[in-house]
Amino acid sequence: MSITRSLLADLRRAVGPQGYLEQAADIEPFLVDHRKLYRGATPLVLRPESTDQVSAIMRMCNEARVGVVPVGGNTGYCGGATPSEDGSQIVLSLARMRRIRAIDPLNYTMIAEAGCVLAEVQAAAASVDRLFPMSLGSEGSCQLGGNLSTNAGGTAVLRYGMMRDLILGLEVVLPDGRVLDNLKPLRKDNTGYDLRNLFIGAEGTLGVITAAACKLFSRPASNVTAFVGLTDPQRAVSLLSRLRTFTGDAVSTFELIPRTALELVLEYIPNTANPLDQGHDWYVLLEIGMGRQAESMREAIEAELAAAMEQGEISDAALAASESQREMFWRLRETIPEAQRHIGASIKHDVSVTTSELPRFIVEASQLVRALSPKGRIVSYGHLGDGNLHFNISRPIDSDDESFLRLAPNINRAVHDLIARYGGSISAEHGIGRLKREELVRYEPPVAIEVMRAIKQALDPNGIMNPGKVL
């Protein structure tokens, strides 16, 4: 159904004068997704300040059968928060709901609203000497609600899990405006079905998450951050197992970086240097966080890396000697996407396989890509500890963006078909949004799609929650 003037007036009234945007310039940032893949239209961006206001909005839109698109920091990669082109959907920004409602260091929990920027949540935890471990590139602008709706991943999943693993309870406004209050900060609660995990990762298609009870952890008293050179990914897999065992699963980051990626970073990003004396075919950035008991940990891990070197598992390693060096090590990893943008268009894949099969997957996927684009520059890096690879191909030096991107459908198909043969995932951490809807239907088992549709129908019978996304 279309949006009537009277509905618009009711919605404006529900949120008050501070609660909406309708001038073209104000609305503009909500019309385009982070990767500029889509441009939508909307007559109204709502900015409610309370759960009650969200509830009122949903009730009205449900009665009018008008679609609602929830948006957080708009940093997603799959267009999941962009309205449709026809202007028939309302955008719902949670940005004004940014209170930390409660924080309990002895219970290791915090209750925060969906509009909190991730960095604020991290800072609130740190202020009581606790850690909220979710960490990713856009943490300065992405919002907790978006992290929840996309089940965000990032660089600490190996030890602390995805967003799903960090949540004890949720407050959700259902499509018809009812409020589902499951915000208890309890570690154990076996009373009926688990509802929170339906909404986590549903990309706003089942309801609007307005607040969450989050798990906190102890802040590591010290971190060992190492940059390691090695000859191949198989050795990286062995090193991961060695260090997980050695440290009692205290490895929080284990990122694989190929020679091409480091060279791009060193060429295009200022203030970067290879921490190792020579170049290597592959690198690993790893971090191990430990408590105060482990004052001798640094030496012990240094000795263990020396043993790995003697046994030929790794070729070289450097340990960050200061906080600034640690930051530089991290910059080498985090600026890879930026460095890649300097060399033209790229075709990206966010895939996962088992950690043990990841080395073989890289070899086979690279062969497939070379058959389709012999000079395409493969930049395959990512979270080896979780089996999550960002398998990207930048255009050849002697080509142009447009003709290279014409290869995308064939390259995507080849890589995703290979993923299917490995029993892997075609979207490890970026979700489905609008971009991968057809891929989802192609690769997900039909029974799973049927069950998802049954759940969507049960919770959102009028189909007003983020229409056109995921399913």
Added chain:
Amino acid sequence: MSITRSLLADLRRAVGPQGYLEQAADIEPFLVDHRKLYRGATPLVLRPESTDQVSAIMRMCNEARVGVVPVGGNTGYCGGATPSEDGSQIVLSLARMRRIRAIDPLNYTMIAEAGCVLAEVQAAAASVDRLFPMSLGSEGSCQLGGNLSTNAGGTAVLRYGMMRDLILGLEVVLPDGRVLDNLKPLRKDNTGYDLRNLFIGAEGTLGVITAAACKLFSRPASNVTAFVGLTDPQRAVSLLSRLRTFTGDAVSTFELIPRTALELVLEYIPNTANPLDQGHDWYVLLEIGMGRQAESMREAIEAELAAAMEQGEISDAALAASESQREMFWRLRETIPEAQRHIGASIKHDVSVTTSELPRFIVEASQLVRALSPKGRIVSYGHLGDGNLHFNISRPIDSDDESFLRLAPNINRAVHDLIARYGGSISAEHGIGRLKREELVRYEPPVAIEVMRAIKQALDPNGIMNPGKVL
């Protein structure tokens, strides 16, 4: 609908001669629950050996509208696996599906079938130098499928989480026989809604779990196990925070034990002794598992406990000096329920609140109970690290079981009402089953119940999955 002879014949044919029980003596163990609260009836216990057979069974029962009650090791506390009294339901035992289908130490994962006994799953992990951390009293007889369906807890939740946190994927037979194959052992997979968490903890009311992809961990190279005496639970909460911080969250067990419970164990359980020189009002059994790097950990933790003693946080502490001493420490905790049985009937509660509020809850709940049963012996022990308390009351010495148990409804109501005021859970780890259905409706927010019913209706429209349980 009732069970026809032709349906029984079809079901027997589907599973073959080894696949069913129908003699009264063979069926008997499936008719009574672990706590002997319920006695049901059934004409047939099916024991399929494959997912295909389970699928065939469900298809037939769905067409005939006949209820199916899945059962694992039958060790549940809430009657969730006992058929109804009228003999109208079929029992489905997964005991013959007990293969470990795959184990991948480098990926830290295992795929196991639902009928595997928990101890077998632990042993399979240990055989490749890995840890499957789920651990609970009945691990020698409970089955993985039951652990999954009840979202089991146990003594390592503090560090490793509930069953839900240990699972990457599931194979589920839906009520109409369709097989939902989401068995990928991937740590990251954001393709559509999270379906596995619907079935985990649903107590067999949404489908039959036939296999699971489980997370594994590094086996700790060494454990420090300590038995600590202290004056009150508040100090235990402080000690937990101190040790989590000190060890970088390596505390895996933190069990609170009151003086009454230890005295019962020492009186009734052979080969037990107080590891400390004196009696204390409260004790904590704690365990910290660490990797090979931490050879000096024992001394460091000993020093930290000495510091806690100097600061008045704890009164005394003993560290297990050998594996046999460690086992004895554990026996002191694990035999509490057995010791309690020696002193007559008890009224039990499996509740949780935040860890920080748990000390105050114990005080208030004890006051309420004393008003209703001045001489009832309160034995409140449990997993303090998760806020999960087994708040039990044994009958007074000068009373009898029957007249004491007449107090149960009033005492339950008082304790659960207090839990509601604390925002806690009336079933932290034992689930709902048949026992707590009315309590669930009383204490769960109505919107949550409505959403659960909508999901039940969407997935099991004929209501044949474990009828009469949970909802």
